[in-house]
Each structure stands twice: as structure tokens, then as C-alpha cells.
Amino acid sequence: MRNDSSNASLWVSAMRKSTADRLIVAFNFPPFTDGSAVTVAKRIVEADVPVDVVSADLSAVRSRDESLVDLVAPWLVEHHTVKVPVLFADERSLVPFVERGLIAVRQRRGRPYEEVYSRSMWPHSHFLAARLRSEGDAHRWIAEFSDPILWHADATLRPSGAVSLSGANLRLLRAVGSRAQAFLRENATVLAWAQFVPFLLADELVFTNEQQLQVMLNDAPEWMRAGVESRATISPHPTLPASHYRAEKGSPQPSPQDRFSIGYFGTFYPNRGGGEFLEAISLLPASLRARITLDVYTGDAGHLLDAAIRLGVADSVRKQSPLQYRRFLQTSNSYNALLVNDIATSPFGVPSPFLPSKYSDYAGSTTDTMAITLPGSPLDQKPARWRAHVGDVDGIAAMLEEAVVATGKNILFP
Missing domain, CATH: 3.40.50.2000 (Glycogen Phosphorylase B;)
Structure with missing residues (x-):
């Protein structure tokens, strides 16, 4: 394990000599105990291919579970753990995660990944994956949604910080059409972009159930919905072997x-x-x-x-x-x-x-x-x-x- 200029620690598996063609971007990932971290770990087991991972250090808000590390270890090649402030829908956490994650990947990787997979919650994961896909670091992007991003379980809106319409976010805007640019400018919050940027740019969109897809489609403008449905996959949380x-x-x-x-x-x-x-x-x-x-x-x-x-x-x-x-x-x-x-x-x-x-x-x-x-x-x-x-x-x-x-x-x- 070492530290580099990206503030990311790196773990390289001794269990695999091969390189990975798939990158997992998961803000919450083992060893930290978190429902989304568990689901991502089970997705890795289910896919059964070598992966690299970029995640965040959640020591400040989550306990550790080493059995989760054991679960994914056979498939893990490189794991970059990025240290950033742990804030939910806030650019003070999101921007450094994306920038340091990009540096960590690019310092270790000389060619694009065949595929990048990201999962919300947290919203950070989709922002980093969007940059990797739109800037040529990955040929394909699979974005999974754990729940409706914009809504609490009681159907109240989740609070969200604003998205700055400058710098790297302007490059994301240039990756979509003019109508989408106007829509994203009018809905410039972290959680709105965490939903609609994948809707616009991801090659595959994964939902855990049909009703979740319907609720999230209803949040999108009508002109966006057909494209989302054409790339949508329904995939409930995986179940591990006996x-x-x-x-x-x-x-x-x-x-x-x-x-x-x-x-x-x-x-x-x-x-x-x-x-x-x-x-x-x-x-x-x-x-x-x-x-x-x-x-x-x-x-x-x-x-x-x-x-x-x-x-x-x-x-x-x-x-x-x-x-x-x-x-x-x-x-x-x-x-x-x-x-x-x-x-x-x-x-x-x-x-x-x-x-x-x-x-x-x-x-x-x-x-x-x-x-x-x-x-x-x-x-x-x-x-x-x-x-x-x-x-x-x-x-x-x-x-x-x-x-x-x-x-x-x-x-x-x-």
C-alpha cells in the first residue's frame, strides 16, 4: 500500500497477475459496512471477472467488515481508496473524489477500460464514471441506481447541494446535446445530475425493479424517456451461492x-x-x-x-x-x-x-x-x-x- 499525489491509497492483489478490463467506481465499497457496498461486492462475485476499483475512505462514518474484503478479494486486481471529506450531496466532497479518482486511474492505466460500472447511492460514483466515459478512459458505462435518487422513502425530496457550471462540469455539458444542456443548467444540483447525466450518457442503466424505473422516468422530461427505456435493465440485488x-x-x-x-x-x-x-x-x-x-x-x-x-x-x-x-x-x-x-x-x-x-x-x-x-x-x-x-x-x-x-x-x- 502506498500514497500518491492523488491522495489515494493503492492495494494490488497478489492473487491475480492479469490486468483488469473492468473498472468499478463505488464511493462506498468494502471493507466498509454499507448496503450499497454489499450489493457492489455481490455484483463483482456475480460477474466473475477481474476488476479494478476506485472507492472512498469511509472510516469517519462507517465501521469495517473484513469478511466483505474476503468476499471480493479473488476478483480484485487494483483498489484505489480515495481520501476526501465525506459529505453526501455536496461538491466539497464530490469534486475532490472525482479529480483524485481520475488521477489515481490515469497514473496506473495506459489504456482505456473496456467498461466502467458505477452505482448510486452515493452520487459521487456516477460523476466519476461520467468523466471517465466522456473523456475516453472507458469504452462503455453501466450505471446502476439503488433507489430513486431524488426521493426519500416517504416521497419527500432529498436535499441537495448545487452543481457549479464551470470547469469539468462544462466539459460534461459539452458531451450532451443542446436540449440536454439547457435541462441540466436548469436542474443544476448534485442529485439531479447524478440521475440525469447517466440517463444521457450511460450505455446501460440498471434498476432493481420496474416500479423504481417508472418513478425515475416520471422525473425525466418526456423527450428523454424513450432513450432511457431503450437502455434500461431490471436486475434485482444478487443472491450469493449456497x-x-x-x-x-x-x-x-x-x-x-x-x-x-x-x-x-x-x-x-x-x-x-x-x-x-x-x-x-x-x-x-x-x-x-x-x-x-x-x-x-x-x-x-x-x-x-x-x-x-x-x-x-x-x-x-x-x-x-x-x-x-x-x-x-x-x-x-x-x-x-x-x-x-x-x-x-x-x-x-x-x-x-x-x-x-x-x-x-x-x-x-x-x-x-x-x-x-x-x-x-x-x-x-x-x-x-x-x-x-x-x-x-x-x-x-x-x-x-x-x-x-x-x-x-x-x-x-x-
């Missing part, structure tokens, strides 16, 4: 359960769907409630435990420490059900443009999925052994009763 879920010999396993055990991995929001699940448990007869354990693997459990106490279900809820990614996959096999839920949203014109990435990890587990969905949402269209709908507390309680009774023959209940 080998990644098998526990290593000698690794500790959860204690055997004497209840119907439900696993939930990640932040559990009582005010975003979690509260009604706890309320549904409270509606069950005491004899059934005593047979249920909900394990929540999270670093922030204050609101969860407060809600459980308030609803009288504290005996059915256990807070567990967060797990590194590999351990999470292995532990997922130890439960009777894995819980995933949609978040109730204000109207987008579609049931939901969001597909929880957690579902793709659950899909590879031997444990069945328990899904609480919005009718017609992308999650609602996925297979699940048990299903109820957001807002239907009685329906969730009935689902839980059915699951406990159906699985009871395999559990030694007290």
Missing part, C-alpha cells in the same frame, strides 16, 4: 431454539413497519406469544425495546449484536423465519419503488422468508412462505399464528 451460507467448521452457532424463532438483521424501526409487527405479537393468545422469539441484530435497539415493553412483548424480543456479513449469512440458516418488510410510503403513483436489499440475502438461506408487504410492491411479488400486508395488524397476527402452528411439529415447545 456455499457462502455454510458455517465454517468449528465456528460458534446460535443455541438451539425451543420457540418459533424469527431473525431480523438490521435497524428495526418501530415507526416504519416494525411497530405493527410487535403489536401483532401482542394480539396473540398468551400461549402462542410464549412460543415466539424475535431476534433483532442491530446496533441501535433503544426504540425497539421501548416499544416491546410498552406493548407487553418484551419477553418475545431479544436484541442481538450486529454481525459481520459472512457471519450474518451463516446465522440466517438457524431460524424458523427471516423477517423482511416494506415501508409504507406516500403515493409515488406505484405501490413502491423500493425493493429491500435484505430480501436477496434471505433468498439464499435455507430458512423461509416472512414478508410484510405493500400490495403489488416489488417485495410483494417475491416468493415468501408467509406473507401479510403493511397496516393489517390482524393479518400479521394471523400469519404469525399460522406459522407457529404449522412449524410446531418440529419444535419442542415448553
Whole structure:
């Protein structure tokens, strides 16, 4: 590892002698624990080709997970980690990431990449990839969108800093037609450009579900939409092969359960769907409630435990420490059900443009999925052994009763 004038540290894999023809631009990337970083890592495994990577040092805002590094290491040739201020939709972070990323790539690379792939969130990734594609450093650009860039899950607009109409941004403007130039000048914010510059310049646009594509198309002017649709690909988050879920010999396993055990991995929001699940448990007869354990693997459990106490279900809820990614996959096999839920949203014109990435990890587990969905949402269209709908507390309680009774023959209940 060394530092160069680009403020980027460089890691070169000893596992591969070949050079890479594909560059991954991912502001958030392993070893940092982040949902988008995990998805990019799984995309690399799925593609199964050598890659170089440019990413940011997220030490200030994310913890590390070395199992994510192990996941991508067989495909990683060179990894440039760029040190910049970590700010979301702000040019004070975005501009140095792009400039230092360009220097890092060009100092090590004497010819263009066949392909550059970038993924939001964060918006930085698409800006660097756009420069690489428009300035001849890559022959093809694949831009993936994790969620609608412009909108929060509650359908409110995300705040965004401005884009300066000078310097390198003027070169990006010159890469598009006159009508597109006028549109970008009128919508000169970081998040707007993070969506519309890929819409104009990327060779392929990847969305996780059809409803996300529809919402993002609705944000675009009508003259832009046909071109976007012609280059759009729908590709849900990848699921890793079964080998990644098998526990290593000698690794500790959860204690055997004497209840119907439900696993939930990640932040559990009582005010975003979690509260009604706890309320549904409270509606069950005491004899059934005593047979249920909900394990929540999270670093922030204050609101969860407060809600459980308030609803009288504290005996059915256990807070567990967060797990590194590999351990999470292995532990997922130890439960009777894995819980995933949609978040109730204000109207987008579609049931939901969001597909929880957690579902793709659950899909590879031997444990069945328990899904609480919005009718017609992308999650609602996925297979699940048990299903109820957001807002239907009685329906969730009935689902839980059915699951406990159906699985009871395999559990030694007290």
C-alpha cells in the first residue's frame, strides 16, 4: 500500500497477475459496512471477472467488515481508496473524489477500460464514471441506481447541494446535446445530475425493479424517456451461492431454539413497519406469544425495546449484536423465519419503488422468508412462505399464528 499525489491509497492483489478490463467506481465499497457496498461486492462475485476499483475512505462514518474484503478479494486486481471529506450531496466532497479518482486511474492505466460500472447511492460514483466515459478512459458505462435518487422513502425530496457550471462540469455539458444542456443548467444540483447525466450518457442503466424505473422516468422530461427505456435493465440485488451460507467448521452457532424463532438483521424501526409487527405479537393468545422469539441484530435497539415493553412483548424480543456479513449469512440458516418488510410510503403513483436489499440475502438461506408487504410492491411479488400486508395488524397476527402452528411439529415447545 502506498500514497500518491492523488491522495489515494493503492492495494494490488497478489492473487491475480492479469490486468483488469473492468473498472468499478463505488464511493462506498468494502471493507466498509454499507448496503450499497454489499450489493457492489455481490455484483463483482456475480460477474466473475477481474476488476479494478476506485472507492472512498469511509472510516469517519462507517465501521469495517473484513469478511466483505474476503468476499471480493479473488476478483480484485487494483483498489484505489480515495481520501476526501465525506459529505453526501455536496461538491466539497464530490469534486475532490472525482479529480483524485481520475488521477489515481490515469497514473496506473495506459489504456482505456473496456467498461466502467458505477452505482448510486452515493452520487459521487456516477460523476466519476461520467468523466471517465466522456473523456475516453472507458469504452462503455453501466450505471446502476439503488433507489430513486431524488426521493426519500416517504416521497419527500432529498436535499441537495448545487452543481457549479464551470470547469469539468462544462466539459460534461459539452458531451450532451443542446436540449440536454439547457435541462441540466436548469436542474443544476448534485442529485439531479447524478440521475440525469447517466440517463444521457450511460450505455446501460440498471434498476432493481420496474416500479423504481417508472418513478425515475416520471422525473425525466418526456423527450428523454424513450432513450432511457431503450437502455434500461431490471436486475434485482444478487443472491450469493449456497456455499457462502455454510458455517465454517468449528465456528460458534446460535443455541438451539425451543420457540418459533424469527431473525431480523438490521435497524428495526418501530415507526416504519416494525411497530405493527410487535403489536401483532401482542394480539396473540398468551400461549402462542410464549412460543415466539424475535431476534433483532442491530446496533441501535433503544426504540425497539421501548416499544416491546410498552406493548407487553418484551419477553418475545431479544436484541442481538450486529454481525459481520459472512457471519450474518451463516446465522440466517438457524431460524424458523427471516423477517423482511416494506415501508409504507406516500403515493409515488406505484405501490413502491423500493425493493429491500435484505430480501436477496434471505433468498439464499435455507430458512423461509416472512414478508410484510405493500400490495403489488416489488417485495410483494417475491416468493415468501408467509406473507401479510403493511397496516393489517390482524393479518400479521394471523400469519404469525399460522406459522407457529404449522412449524410446531418440529419444535419442542415448553
